[in-house]
Amino acid sequence: MIDRVPKLPPEQEAIQAKCFHPSGTFVEFKKEEIEQSIPDRFEKIVSLYPDRIAVKASDNTFTYEQLNRTANRVAHAILRQRGRGVEPITLLIEHSALVIVAILGVLKAGKFYVPLDPSHPRTRTTYIFEDTQAGLVVTNSRNLRLATELSKGGCRVLNIDNLVSGLCAEDPSFSISPDTYAYVLYTSGSTGQPKGVIQNHRNLLHKVMVISNSFHICAPDRLSLLHSCGFSASVDNFFGALLNGASLLPFNIKEDGLSNLVIWLIQEEITIYNSVTSVFRHLVNTLTGEEKFPKIRLFKIGAEQVTKDEFDLYKKIFSPDCIFVTGLGSNETGRTRLYFIDKATEILGSTVPTGYAVPDKDILLLDESGKEVGVNRVGEIVVKSSYMSPGYWRRPDLTRAAFLPDPEGGDKRIYLTGDLGLLLPDGCLMVRGRKDFQVKLRGQRVEVAEIEMALRELETVKEVVVAAWDVRSDEKRLVAYVVPARQPRPAAGELRGVLLKKLPEYMVPSNFVFLDALPLTPNGKVDRRALPEPGKVRPDLDTEYVAPRTPIEAELTKIWAEVLYLNRVGVHDNVFDLGGHSLTATRVISQVLTRFQLEIPLQSLFVAPTVAEMAAVIEAHQGKNIGEADLERMLSEVESLSEDEARRLITEESGKPSRGDQRD
Numbered sequence: 001m002i003d004r005v006p007k008l009p010p011e012q013e014a015i016q017a018k019c020f021h022p023s024g025t026f027v028e029f030k031k032e033e034i035e036q037s038i039p040d041r042f043e044k045i046v047s048l049y050p051d052r053i054a055v056k057a058s059d060n061t062f063t064y065e066q067l068n069r070t071a072n073r074v075a076h077a078i079l080r081q082r083g084r085g086v087e088p089i090t091l092l093i094e095h096s097a098l099v100i101v102a103i104l105g106v107l108k109a110g111k112f113y114v115p116l117d118p119s120h121p122r123t124r125t126t127y128i129f130e131d132t133q134a135g136l137v138v139t140n141s142r143n144l145r146l147a148t149e150l151s152k153g154g155c156r157v158l159n160i161d162n163l164v165s166g167l168c169a170e171d172p173s174f175s176i177s178p179d180t181y182a183y184v185l186y187t188s189g190s191t192g193q194p195k196g197v198i199q200n201h202r203n204l205l206h207k208v209m210v211i212s213n214s215f216h217i218c219a220p221d222r223l224s225l226l227h228s229c230g231f232s233a234s235v236d237n238f239f240g241a242l243l244n245g246a247s248l249l250p251f252n253i254k255e256d257g258l259s260n261l262v263i264w265l266i267q268e269e270i271t272i273y274n275s276v277t278s279v280f281r282h283l284v285n286t287l288t289g290e291e292k293f294p295k296i297r298l299f300k301i302g303a304e305q306v307t308k309d310e311f312d313l314y315k316k317i318f319s320p321d322c323i324f325v326t327g328l329g330s331n332e333t334g335r336t337r338l339y340f341i342d343k344a345t346e347i348l349g350s351t352v353p354t355g356y357a358v359p360d361k362d363i364l365l366l367d368e369s370g371k372e373v374g375v376n377r378v379g380e381i382v383v384k385s386s387y388m389s390p391g392y393w394r395r396p397d398l399t400r401a402a403f404l405p406d407p408e409g410g411d412k413r414i415y416l417t418g419d420l421g422l423l424l425p426d427g428c429l430m431v432r433g434r435k436d437f438q439v440k441l442r443g444q445r446v447e448v449a450e451i452e453m454a455l456r457e458l459e460t461v462k463e464v465v466v467a468a469w470d471v472r473s474d475e476k477r478l479v480a481y482v483v484p485a486r487q488p489r490p491a492a493g494e495l496r497g498v499l500l501k502k503l504p505e506y507m508v509p510s511n512f513v514f515l516d517a518l519p520l521t522p523n524g525k526v527d528r529r530a531l532p533e534p535g536k537v538r539p540d541l542d543t544e545y546v547a548p549r550t551p552i553e554a555e556l557t558k559i560w561a562e563v564l565y566l567n568r569v570g571v572h573d574n575v576f577d578l579g580g581h582s583l584t585a586t587r588v589i590s591q592v593l594t595r596f597q598l599e600i601p602l603q604s605l606f607v608a609p610t611v612a613e614m615a616a617v618i619e620a621h622q623g624k625n626i627g628e629a630d631l632e633r634m635l636s637e638v639e640s641l642s643e644d645e646a647r648r649l650i651t652e653e654s655g656k657p658s659r660g661d662q663r664d
Contacts, residue, residue: 008356009426015340016214019298019323021271023220029212029244031359034205037176039108041205041243043068049219049245056268057097057250064245067101069169074105074138074160076168081136081156084110086180088132088393090155091229092116092125092139092147095252099229100238102138102160103183107201108172112181114196115230118143119254120522124194126150128186131196131394178202184393185232185331188521196393197232197331206387207334208239210358214338215272215298215325219245222295223272224265226251226279228522232331233303237274253279259286269295276303277310278520281463284313293318300325303525305431305449306352307456315343327355328381328431332389332402333415336361337429350457354421354429361385363429364414365421378432381421386412420449446478446507454502455480460490463518465526466509469534477565477579479534480509481518489514492539493577505647510579512539536567541577545570552615559591560611571611582646585609590638592618597631599624602638606649 008016020026033041050065062070078089089111093099099115106113114132116125129137129150139147141161151157178201186194211217223241225248227234241248249268251261261283265273273296275283280301299314299322306326314324320343328337339355341347357363364372365379373379384406391399406412420432433449448466455464463483468476484490492512499508511534519530538545545568548554553571560569564578575585589605592614600621608614626634641649 007427009428011345012340012356015323015342015345018321018342019214019216019325019340021216021218021220021297023218025220026216026218027244029209031209034202034209035178036205037107037178037180037201038182038204038239038243039104039171039176042104043171045243045245052219052245053247054242055097055100055248055250058252058256060097062097062101067104067242068171070101071104071108072169072171073163073167074102075108075172077158077160077163078105078109078111078136078138079172080167081158082109082111084174087111088114088134088184090114090116090129090132090134090137092118092137092143092150093160094118094140094142095225095228095250095254097250098140098160100242100248100250103229103238104242105160106138107176107182110172110174110176110180112183112198114184114186115228117228117230117522118146119228120230124522128194128196131186132184133394176201178205181390185230187331188525188527195395195398198390198393199331200390203334203387203389204235204239205243206360207235208243210335211236211240212244214335214358215240215300217241217244217246217272221246221271222269223248224251224270224274225249226253226261226275230522232329233274233276236300236335237272240272258283262286262291265293265296266291271295272298272300274300276525277301277306278304278518278526280310280313284317287317291317293322296322298323298325302326302329305433305452307453308347308350308352309456311341311345311347311352314341326352328419328429330417333361333383333385333417334387336363336383339428350453351430353424354431356427356429360387362412363421363423365423375423375425378420378422380435381417381419381429381431383415383417384412385415388413388415448478451478451480451499451503451507451509454499455482455495458490458495458498460485461495465518465528465531467528467531477511477534478507478509479511479513479531481513481515481531483515483518489540491542493541493543496577496579505581510581514540536565538566538568538570538573539578541570541573543570543572543574543577546572548611550615552618553611555595556592556611556615556618559595560588563587563591569611571615573611574609576609586638586641586646590635593631593634593638597626598622599626599630602634603649606646 046064046068051063054064054067055062089106091099091102091113093102103113116128134155136156136158137147137151138158138160141159144159147157180201182199182201182204184196184198186196217240223237223246225237251264253261296318299318324341326339329335335358337355338358339353362384364382364384366382367373367379391403402416404414406414418435420435422430422432451466452464455461461482462485465481467479469479470476495512496508513534519527521527548557548571557569563584564580596618598621604617608617
């Protein structure tokens with residue numbers, strides 16, 4: 001078993017020790033305090049800090065006492081309509097102070113909340129609403145029409161803008177078990193249909209305990225809430241603030257804009273910033289270089305791979321006292337890894353490490369047979385803990401597939417994350433992409449994350465995603481979707497040439513598609529299902545397109561275009577620059593032999609990587625017709641070549657390394 005007892009290296013302990021608010025008022029969140037309900041913890045905080053600002057947003061500001069009493073009125077309104085009993089309550093309220101009130105009201109009523117973001121696509125909202133089968137939707141006047149349309153099947157609607165003034169504002173008098181469900185949050189659906197992940201009060205409090213003690217959250221802190229409350233990352237700042245007496249400040253990026261976010265962060269003196277990586281990247285693009293964020297003491301980004309580019313931006317933008325935090329976690333598992341960085345940290349390679357263990361979350365790395373791998377070996381990341389999601393809402397099949405009992409017995413369970421990782425000798429975890437995104441090409445297993453990292457290292461590339469597309473039933477091709485860092489954008493041939501020096505030929509994408517921005521899910525992650533099909537357009541090459549000039553060149557361009565799945569091929573285009581590989585060359589040669597039926601030495605065709613050069617070879621052998629038996633023999637010889645054999649022919653005959661062998 002890997003790191004049962006979390007032990008940080010001295011440099012990590014030293015950086016984490018700097019994560020203190022200057023006031024020095026941090027109070028440890030003790031382990032025994034997770035054995036209660038969220039309302040129990042919240043109401044204790046209210047008694048300690050009744051007049052401190054709990055929530056400040058554009059629509060409203062509440063002290064802890066005001067927030068508690070308003071949430072109590074919502075709780076009693078829910079109980080009046082639904083009575084006691086654990087059940088889902090959907091929330092349809094924009095990103096604001098009001099949705100915070102509603103969440104607390106639902107929890108105080110002993111129910112569990114399912115947030116719906118009105119700004120999300122209607123299809124997603126409808127799917128989640130119908131999947132929850134909730135009997136009540138809590139909304140406000142702004143979203144009442146949509147709530148009414150969704151609830152036509154008989155679900156009741158509670159408009160909390162119209163709460164009866166006589167409703168009780170005192171805490172509900174019944175107790176809530178830590179095992180009670182607290183929420184169901186739906187996954188982004190970036191790799192399939194969204195799934196509802198259940199979480200109970202105990203596990204949520206455990207998550208809050210980890211981040212509270214790791215980040216030393218205290219009452220004077222002011223935490224941003226940029227994530228939608230339907231996104232699991234919102235839980236860190238939402239409950240991290242309100243269960244520690246700190247101030248929570250929601251900001252609606254979609255309505256108020258990233259340029260205003262910069263001003264807001266400074267004016268509101270935010271001390272703990274938390275967002276997905278993509279939001280931070282876009283935020284940086286709005287900066288003039290004059291902005292200073294002196295109050296931000298802790299800056300955390302995640303949900304996607306964090307690269308050295310983000311680290312370099314952190315060093316440039318934030319104060320010397322600001323600590324940069326990243327890590328690994330999910331709605332199913334809570335926080336499992338954390339990595340602390342300061343201005344003196346050195347990042348080796350193109351990505352920031354995922355980090356070290358947190359309390360009560362063991363990590364294993366398993367190979368395809370389910371056996372644990374050693375250090376410096378890639379395996380599927382598996383989490384073992386007593387504090388994980390009970391499972392997926394109304395999907396016992398998915399729950400059984402993802403959550404397994406501990407083979408050693410006891411109350412712990414094992415969760416198969418689907419992420420691939422590598423463990424360094426000191427216990428630091430490095431994520432190596434998704435298991436779902438592994439691709440097998442021409443008999444070789446490819447990790448698209450490795451290709452993405454190689455491209456991100458280039459100054460001309462801002463963002464990139466690599467995906468595999470089926471071009472026919474027996475062939476996949478890698479496509480790189482690139483957001484250029486500047487204009488003019490790099491040529492596909494330039495990117496391909498750089499990759500060929502770093503990666504094996506089979507790992508170099510056949511196509512490079514340039515985009516203004518990567519498509520994102522409502523939760524801010526890259527939406528791979530929304531990536532455009534690469535199509536058959538000829539790549540953007542350094543070589544200028546030249547149309548065929550002779551009948552032979554015209555016939556060859558047709559053959560090349562068909563084999564390479566392109567709309568056109570220029571006579572001076574190199575087969576490798578067009579996305580071809582050694583086996584592509586054999587397919588081209590096979591069709592050339594069939595079409596022209598000439599006695600041509602195979603070697604001369606293998607060293608003719610352009611239409612013009614191949615046409616010259618054919619013209620030189622005009623009139624040397626070949627018999628049917630010899631043609632069959634030559635075709636059999638070509639078609640039986642392995643990729644390595646074809647590559648050697650190209651290499652040996654040309655007298656120089658093939659495109660796939662030009663690596664450092």
